[in-house]
Amino acid sequence: MQYVSTRAATSAASPSSQQFSDILLGGLAPDGGLYLPTEYPQVTGAELDAWRKLSYADLAYEVLKKFATDIPDADLRALTAKTYTKEVYRNARAGEKATQITPLRVLEERADGAKLVLQALSNGPTLAFKDMAMQLLGNLFEYTLTKQDAQLNIFGATSGDTGSAAEYAMRGKKGIRVFMLSPHKKMSAFQTAQMFSLQDPNIFNIAVEGVFDDCQDMVKAVSNDLPFKAQQKIGTVNSINWARVVAQVVYYFRGYLSATTSNEQKVSFTVPSGNFGNICAGHIARMMGLPIDRLIAATNENDVLDEFFRTGVYRVRKSAETYHTSSPSMDISKASNFERFIFDLVGRDSDRTRALFHKVETQGGFDLSGKPGSDGDEFKLVAKYGFKSGKSTHKDRLDTIRDVADDFGITIDTHTADGIKVAREQLLAGETMIVLETALAAKFNETILDALGVDAERPAGFENIEDLPQKFVVMSADVAKMKAYIAANTGL
Numbered sequence: 001m002q003y004v005s006t007r008a009a010t011s012a013a014s015p016s017s018q019q020f021s022d023i024l025l026g027g028l029a030p031d032g033g034l035y036l037p038t039e040y041p042q043v044t045g046a047e048l049d050a051w052r053k054l055s056y057a058d059l060a061y062e063v064l065k066k067f068a069t070d071i072p073d074a075d076l077r078a079l080t081a082k083t084y085t086k087e088v089y090r091n092a093r094a095g096e097k098a099t100q101i102t103p104l105r106v107l108e109e110r111a112d113g114a115k116l117v118l119q120a121l122s123n124g125p126t127l128a129f130k131d132m133a134m135q136l137l138g139n140l141f142e143y144t145l146t147k148q149d150a151q152l153n154i155f156g157a158t159s160g161d162t163g164s165a166a167e168y169a170m171r172g173k174k175g176i177r178v179f180m181l182s183p184h185k186k187m188s189a190f191q192t193a194q195m196f197s198l199q200d201p202n203i204f205n206i207a208v209e210g211v212f213d214d215c216q217d218m219v220k221a222v223s224n225d226l227p228f229k230a231q232q233k234i235g236t237v238n239s240i241n242w243a244r245v246v247a248q249v250v251y252y253f254r255g256y257l258s259a260t261t262s263n264e265q266k267v268s269f270t271v272p273s274g275n276f277g278n279i280c281a282g283h284i285a286r287m288m289g290l291p292i293d294r295l296i297a298a299t300n301e302n303d304v305l306d307e308f309f310r311t312g313v314y315r316v317r318k319s320a321e322t323y324h325t326s327s328p329s330m331d332i333s334k335a336s337n338f339e340r341f342i343f344d345l346v347g348r349d350s351d352r353t354r355a356l357f358h359k360v361e362t363q364g365g366f367d368l369s370g371k372p373g374s375d376g377d378e379f380k381l382v383a384k385y386g387f388k389s390g391k392s393t394h395k396d397r398l399d400t401i402r403d404v405a406d407d408f409g410i411t412i413d414t415h416t417a418d419g420i421k422v423a424r425e426q427l428l429a430g431e432t433m434i435v436l437e438t439a440l441a442a443k444f445n446e447t448i449l450d451a452l453g454v455d456a457e458r459p460a461g462f463e464n465i466e467d468l469p470q471k472f473v474v475m476s477a478d479v480a481k482m483k484a485y486i487a488a489n490t491g492l
């Protein structure tokens with residue numbers, strides 16, 4: 001399986017293509033595009049039948065095998081077996097079987113045959129769906145670095161979910177260190193405790209005196225210093241990483257196979273969306289031939305994606321127009337994985353993709369509505385790819401958390417609430433709609449308290465996490481100091 005950049009010069013076609021392991025440790029392609037396979041591998045009905053009975057780890061092996069063709073089968077099987085265990089994904093809700101890794105729970109069956117189903121993706125160590133991919137990434141990185149006798153220093157900024165998922169995936173891994181910046185005293189007590197209580201010598205928590213944007217500016221400044229980056233072997237694990245996307249494809253298969261008994265049936269998915277990584281994996285599963293009917297992107301007040309799927313206009317937001325909401329992991333100004341879908345939508349024309357995203361950089365967006373003066377008319381093809389969207393507000397989240405607690409007796413987190421709100425609005429007669437649960441409520445307790453007047457339940461082992469000893473350094477937003485700190489701790 002070969003990979004190309006969404007912006008690859010078409011004239012040069014194949015020489016630039018690479019294998020899975022070549023792009024594993026990187027982020028953007030050198031031309032600024034995102035990597036995708038040259039074609040999507042297909043699944044047959046016979047494969048789906050056989051896969052219905054598999055454990056999550058075995059299913060992950062089968063799906064990944066189609067993409068990571070340069071990793072020997074036995075190694076890949078060992079990696080998925082080590083990653084998807086009930087010990088790693090143990091934080092299931094009461095009454096759900098941890099062995100299923102991503103169990104389904106039917107919430108509602110309507111008289112017209114419509115069915116609302118919740119797929120839990122948040123049973124991993126940090127109680128958010130990012131563990132589904134990040135845990136595999138940790139094992140893949142360690143495997144690859146050991147083979148190459150190389151090391152990698154992951155450097156990033158977080159306001160919550162991504163940083164903690166990365167740290168829990170990379171802790172104790174040979175050849176890997178993590179330097180994670182977070183805004184000092186700006187994360188919730190729970191999220192701070194999750195990250196800072198890690199005592200592993202390869203994890204470096206840096207609390208920056210400033211806001212999240214200051215942290216991101218520091219990451220940019222360090223990343224733009226190419227000699228430093230090369231010398232210190234700096235890498236990232238952001239959501240555009242291809243291996244993260246492909247690891248997420250697996251749970252669409254699991255959700256479909258668990259919700260159906262025959263391949264004649266179709267299901268739809270509603271996905272709480274920010275950077276379009278999660279739902280992009282759904283798109284890829286659908287392109288592989290998984291019988292997915294609709295893919296519904298649910299956004300919060302940061303509705304860049306909802307706007308596109310309603311109008312065909314993609315318009316990135318300025319920071320002043322980017323809202324801090326109670327579903328903070330979806331607070332985005334642009335959707336960093338969106339280019340992968342647009343590449344498919346414009347018929348895999350990399351010249352067009354490059355031009356459209358150049359326009360995003362210079363003019364803040366593009367318009368595919370087909371109206372006079374627009375950049376194209378491909379919006380009319382969006383339905384063919386199954387995409388729809390909807391949007392939710394703070395009030396909707398509170399109402400939905402209350403309704404779901406009253407109607408179904410479970411507490412959902414704020415991001416999942418955005419998904420349920422949109423799914424209930426869009427559900428059609430006879431449709432099976434799986435909503436992806438992207439975090440557990442305990443992570444966003446402040447809003448749960450507002451909605452329900454009681455604390456969200458915490459999985460066992462998290463009761464007193466705020467009281468554990470914490471390991472972190474406080475630093476001013478000073479790039480020179482940061483570089484000195486990294487160099488001192490990598491010894492490079």
Ligand SMILES: *Cc1c(COP(=O)(O)O)cnc(C)c1O
Nearest residue numbers: 161274275276277278329438439
């Ligand atoms: C990251 C995240 C999202 C958004 O996922 P994308 O892949 O960026 O679309 C939604 N909910 C939670 C809880 C998250 O951590």
